[in-house]
Amino acid sequence: MTITQDDLRYDPDRKLKVVGTTPIKPDGVDKVTGRAKFGADVHLPGMLVGKVLRSPYAHAIIESIDTSAAEALAGVKAVVTRDDFPELPPGEFRNISCNFMAREKAFYDGHAVAAVAATSERIAKKALKLIVVDYQVLPHVIDVMDAIKPDAPILFEDMVTQGMDPARGGPTNIVQRKEFTMGDADAGFAEADIIVERVFDTKPMHQGYIEPQACVANYTEDGQTELWCCTQGHFIYRTRLAAVLKMDISKIRVTQSELGGGFGGKTMFYIEPVAIALSRKANRPVKITLTRNEVLRATGPVAGTHSRIKMGMTKDGKFTAAEAELYFQTGPFTGSAFVNAPQAMFTRYDLQNIRAVGYEVVSNRPKVNAFRAPCVPQVVFGVEGVIDELAKKIGMDPIDLRLRNAAVEGYETIYGATFGPVGFVETLEAAKAHPHYTAPLGANQGRGVATGFWFNRGGETTASLNITPDGTVTLLLGNPDVAGSRVSICMMVAEELGIGVDKVRPIIGDTSTLGFNRVTAGSRVTFSAGIAVVLSARKAIKILCQRAAMMWDVPEDGVVFEDGHVRPASSNVGDFEPLSIADIAKKATETGGPIAGHAEIVAEGAGPGFGCHIVDVEVDKETGAVKIVRYTVVQDAGKAIHPHQVEGQYQGAAAQGIGWALNEEYIYDQDGRMENAGFLDYRIPVASDLPMIDTVIIEVPNPLHPYGLRGVGEVPLVPTMAAIANAIDDAIGIRPRSLPMSPPKVLKLIEEAAEGRDRA
Amino acid sequence: MAKSHVTTTVNGDEYEFLCDTEQTLLDILRDELLLTGTKEGCATGDCGACSVMLDGCLVCACLVLGVEAAGKSIETVEGLAHGDELHPLQQKFLEHNGAQCGICTPGMLIAAKALLEVEPDPSETEIRYWLAGNLCRCTGYDKIIRAVMAAAEEMREVRS
Structure with a gap:
């Protein structure tokens, strides 16, 4: 058998x-x-250096590209542009193709428009300067809410919003609308004694892996190609490369290097098809390594959001309904995975009445890529803030309120699945029992909690x-x-x-x-x-x-x-x-x-994961700077096969969330150029910013896995920004609703409160 | 432009290379000497992945020109272990899972070694500030700091 x-x-x-x-x-x-051996650590005999020319404009028609002078430079072995890649029918592969090499238009500052392969980096850089691109610069739009205004610059004249009933014609920057409902939200709100409705904003940020993308492509005369690269998925790279280059899948062999961080950002390629095309033209191996500036301007980022979140509750603390209207930035091309958000944002609470609508919006930013629990942490920032406010309104302990509403085995979710054994209650109880939760706070300090969920795959x-x-x-x-x-x-x-x-x-x-x-x-x-x-x-x-x-x-x-x-x-x-x-x-x-x-x-049988974070912050009321004083992650792992690896996931994700909460954002000038494309100005948390991050591994076994495990990598990012916002509220009495909660923004909240304005 | 002829010492071995004036020590180590243990994360001195010792000073190899290495002594991650014996920092990074993806690890190890040479008994805060120039995106630094503390303790015990 x-x-x-x-x-x-x-x-x-x-x-x-x-x-x-x-x-x-x-x-x-x-x-x-x-x-x-990481992506950039391979050297092949005869290998050329590839470099990419990038658009300095946020939105421009590419009238023409003249590569003749670059091709004539001694040491240049190949130049490629849009003309070197096959035309593809509208759809996913065309979007991918138009992102790694611009066609009719450059859609963002940093969008690739041409590439060269030369015998040295110096020659390759010199050749880039000899390429003449004739741009017709167009008005651009960066922010998601600006992009949906009636007079916004339009990226695609033929875009029709999918999922609108009746279908909304152009011109529009809204790619699609997706609605998820369960029960009757209106009836649920009618049963509520207390309703809180708030608006939240989050900014795009970058996955921030320390290893820039790098690859070596070697295309041979018999039409085979070997590719070495840093990727989270060499098989899906192969499938997509075959589609965008019109090659047989079996003729592409992708070897993955050690991966110097990805976090979702290396699930989609940028330079690999370009390196293959250069190698095909030059008949030599070609290596492309991105600079940090290119990584920030042209890869990632994570979708920024605008969201309106409303929740209803009885006066004894039972949630009756939830509603959300969510707008996601996707860059110029669809692919934000925003549908995760309406399905995951409330899932962990025993809610029967939910209406959640998401919109995906194009703008002149790099095409977004996945990041731990794609599109969920951004909106949980709002959900857990609203819940914190609800708890305050009835004077209930915030963990008790979450326990009162925790979903348990048998709960039917908005996405159709029914929970098997899940560890949300155990997670909350462990958080409540943790010494951190009752430790005394110092002056100007506050404590916040928040929870998160991920499906697991x-x-x-x-x-x-x-x-x-x-x-x-x-x-x-x-x-x-x-x-x-x-x-x-x-x-x-x-x-x-x-x-x-x-x-x-x-x-x-x-x-x-x-x-x-x-x-x-x-x-x-x-x-x-x-x-x-x-x-x-x-x-x-x-x-x-x-x-x-x-x-x-x-x-x-x-x-x-x-x-x-x-x-x-x-x-x-x-x-x-x-x-x-x-x-x-x-x-x-x-x-x-x-x-x-x-x-x-x-x-099959991935068991959902749940986490609860406790964080203490100290707010400097003179500067608005927020210091993380203590941090505890409690999460159900089903079974920790190797506890250090699980703890590392909890701690690393929390640190990323701390960066997203307090510092990280893309800053654009008025021409739509990124102003902070380097690690000095795009500041991820450093060792001196953080305390030790305590972890508690809960083990409620997943019955469908031989060792009971649940995935652990996504959940620990989900609650972070909300927990920190709740802690800041606890410290200064005002709730930040916009990320990042950077010193100038927090200081402004403190000053507004001092002036006695009512922000509610 | 003619290249410069440079003689230098890396991990105790003498090397000679030809160097463009704009090539950094990092370019030379990685692309000319093929010592790829030293990593490039930013090339602007902001991430510390290329930390090396240059005549006993902790530097970002991306901020040093290749020609500046002439006559100097360089120590990289490849020189940390002695024979089959790992440096205590390497051993503690293994035991504490201080290396997750591993891209920042060579720079972290070199920077931490430099710290322990000047301060054999650093506090957690001192380690955090010393390593503030070495970015890690995977670990949240917790296990790195613990590994450095454990290595420092072991090295003190060996000495005493």
Whole structure:
């Protein structure tokens, strides 16, 4: 009988030896010695340097591009423009193509318009200056609410808003409208004793990975291409590259480097098709490495939002209805994943009446990319602020109010799924019991709490496990490890096979080694690859049992696998010394050949994740500067396979959220040019900005995973900005409703309060 | 323009290279000497990923010209371990999971080593301010700071 993922269910009685410990990760030594190869760390013989010419205008028609002088420069081996890429029909691939190389128009400051490959970086830079682009500059629009005004500059004359009934014709910058409802929001608000309705704004920010995108492409005369790059999903890169370059998928081999941070920002390519086109033209390998300025101007960012959020509650603290109207910036092209927001923003509360409408809006900014729980933290900033206000109105403890309304197993969500066992209540109770929650506060300090939810994902996943002749294991995986998945996956294999984790050696295979793997995103990989490798291991164990039975000449059902050994199932079978994996592997040739297990699945059963953050801030009332004094993340991981990796996700996401809350934003001048395209002016949190970040891992097992785990990477960003806003409100008595809560903005709130204005 | 001929010492080994005047020490290390352990995150001295020691001074290799390395002694992450023995900082980064994606790790290690050379017993606050020029986007710095504190403690014990 074949084993399938349906046979892999959580076993609460299982004794664990490896899962739950903290071994050193297999990629660790390479990372502390400088050996690990990241995107920019590859050099091929004859390799050229590629550089990209970018639009200095936020919105301009490209009348013509003259590359003749650049092509004539000694050392220049190829120049490409829009003419070097196939025309594609309207749709996703055309949008991707128009983003990595502008066609009729440049849509943002930094939009690629041409690229060169030369024998040195100096020559490549010189060549860029020789390219003459004739632009017709157009009026531009940056902000989401400006872009929907009737007189706003229009990016696409033929744009029609999808999802409007009746369909709203052009000209418009609204790409689409999506509405999600459950129950009857109007009836719910009619039952409410208290209604709070507020407006919130968030700014686009950048994922902020420290490794700029880099790739090396090598196109050969027989029409094959090899690509080395830093990506969260080399398989989806391959699929999209084939589409935008009109190549066969099998002729593109993508090898993923170690990934120097992505957080969603390396789920879509920018330079890779350009490098391939340059290599094709030059017949030599081409490397492109982005500068930080290019990273900030032309990759990412995260969607900014404008949102109106309304919630109703009875006077004893039961939520009766929720409503939201949400506007998302997507840059010039659709793809913000904004539909996550209306489906996730209220999900964790036992609400029966919800109406949430989202709009996706184009403007002259870089095309947005994913970031941890794409589009959800921005709007939870508002939801958790409104809930905090509701708690204050009835004088209820903010965690108690959330507990009063917490969704539990059996809750039917707005997106159609019904919750299985979930850990929201356990998470809230642990937060309330944490010493942080009752610790005394100092002068000018305030405390805030907020919660978050993420669906967690599964999807296409493959793995191949080979037992070597000495009984150790090599493991081929298909997902880039964005920080900690590899070790956790190896631990599950070690647990299954009853061997040490150091006996499992993983590699991430290139796109030609395994079947398709969905991108590393959505908190899916440790969950999904966990299922795939457990399935692979159990298939291998079945073969090990068959081989042992053959060696002993007993029936296959006369043996069992326990603690890394095959043993007779009972004394009736015979008196045999247990066989280790190595004992059986040694005889593999005689018993039927090499022993392996592999899996190609669509992983299902991802269990939703919930978190609650507690933060203390101190506000400098002279300057408006906010200091994070103490931070605690409480989150349900289902089961922490490797607790350090889980803690690292909680802590890192919280730090990113602190940056988003307090500092990070894109600043544009009046011509639509980004003014802070560097790490000095686009300031992400540094070590001296932060305290230690305490973590509490809650474990409410996911019954649909063999070790009970839930994804953990997205949730810990979701509540952060709201928790900090709530803490600032607690400290100064005024609630910030606009990100970032930077010193000038907080100071203005303090001054307005001092003047006695009523901001409610 | 003619290139300059430069002789320098990297991790105790003598190297010679030809250098354009505008090439930085970071360009030279990575693209000419193929010592890619030192990382580029910004090339403007803001992220610390390219931290190296230059004649005993902690510098961003992106802010030093290649020609300035002439006659100097450079230490990079590739020189931290001795034989198969990792530096205590490397070992503690492993044990505390101080390296998540690992791109900032070489710079962090070099900067932390420079700190422990001048202050063997730094407080948490001193470590945080010393490493404020080394950006990390993965960890929230918590496990990095703990790894440095643990390494400092171990190095003090070895010394005493």
